[in-house]
Amino acid sequence: MLDIKFIRENKDIVASGAKKKRVEIDLDKLLTLDDERLKMLKEVEDLRGEINRVSNDISRDQDGAHKMQLIEEMRLVKEDIKAREEKLKAVMENWQKLMLLVPNIPSPDTPEGKDESENVVIRQWGEKPKFDFEPKDHEDLGKNLGIIDKETAAEVAGARFTYLKGDLVLMQFALINFLLGILTDKETLEKIIKDKNLNVSPKPFVPVIPPFMVKPNVYLKMARLYPTEDKYYIPSDDIYLVGSAEHTLGPMHMNHIFDEAKMPVRYVGYSPAFRREAGTYGKDTKGILRVHQFEKLELETFCLPENSLQEQEFLIAIQEYFLQALGLSYEVMMICTGDMGKPDYRQIDINTWMPGQNAYRETHTSDLIASFQPRRLNTKVKRLDGKVELVHMNDATICAMGRTLIAIMENYQQADGSIKIPEILRSYMGGKEFIK
């Protein structure tokens, strides 16, 4: 959520930001409503002030008759307040509805564009592998090796579910262990920072296994509740399944004020991501690229406002370090205004080469949220000089398991249908060199 004061004073910036994001929003209506809201609020507050003052007089007044008169007067004022509050409540409801629709403004370096076709590749790394045979896609590879079973999953849970089995499961845990090793190691982080010439703290990430379900009101505060069609909901308990660890990592510090000395605060969360994939019928139906449930390691960090852009660059640097360690070719893509998330200030995705798809496909995203979520979550920082302000938040994928496994399978496939295991993962898989 944006600050209403900021919206009032920077109407043009907010309006053009929304327009660039292709979000329809009637700011004039919001501002008119806001004027009304402030006027009514002032009237109610003044009346309440009167009651407070007179009530104090009443408590000190010894004269019985005068006291009864004051009490009667205040009873009338109270009724007046009640009536005014009714009206104020109606205005507030409309006001809030409109406020929730206002998207975050995009950063100055975000390219303007209507949809994903106008995203801009800002750099590319690595060579696409050359095969002296016709490369298969991961579904065929996985089926033949007996490590991916969609058919049984479809019978048991439905379409877009999978059984991962055997060495593929070991590989998933190898990825997790490898990454947790990096993310909790100050020296590795220092090296990444130095290589990219970044100006951020090397403070390690705290591993977290967060709740996999989230209350509706908390989801709303994360600005991730809508569209609800894409979320799994359990009516009997009025609760949603998370679509990412971000959804329950972000609210870890709701209504909290950090000390500046403790910043930044960094977490790496492991959780499944549940997605209904509404509206994607017929899209990516082959393999496990798009499924209802996949596991993910997700980064979530809280930092000082002036450091948040560097923090995002840092998270991207870690993503690239990871893909380079796996030897996978990728492209870093600046997401354009029309394709980026509503709460995002700046969004950068990484697409990894997948030979079976003959395309770079999205494996990572990083969202610089700035103060958009913190304003709703009420997460702040007390500066050294005593001032309190909103923190900035960043979140980023570090490893979406399914898609990373796809990339490894398709890039490391051999002519005989086996899969070579990337060297960095072998020590976590009993020294094994191939899945076959």
Next chain:
RNA sequence: GGAAACGUGGCUGAGCGGUUGAAGGCACUGGUUUCGAAAACCAGCAUCGGGGCAACUCGAUCGAGAGUUCAAAUCUCUCCGUUUCCGCCA
């Protein structure tokens, strides 16, 4: 699932329906003292919103919401959460 207790500021912990936004302690900040530090002493120290150049001022907030009252941290109801005991369970 059954029973009970409890939710107050960064922490701890008082709080009779009426100058209580909240005693006391700890922590923190500034000052005095010191060569420096500790200790001691003095002072300051919640957040949000409105108005004002400012000093300041008005309102809201004692888990959340609703209610009773001229007046609610204090009384009532609902919800959320925590703790303990019993049951069940990985």
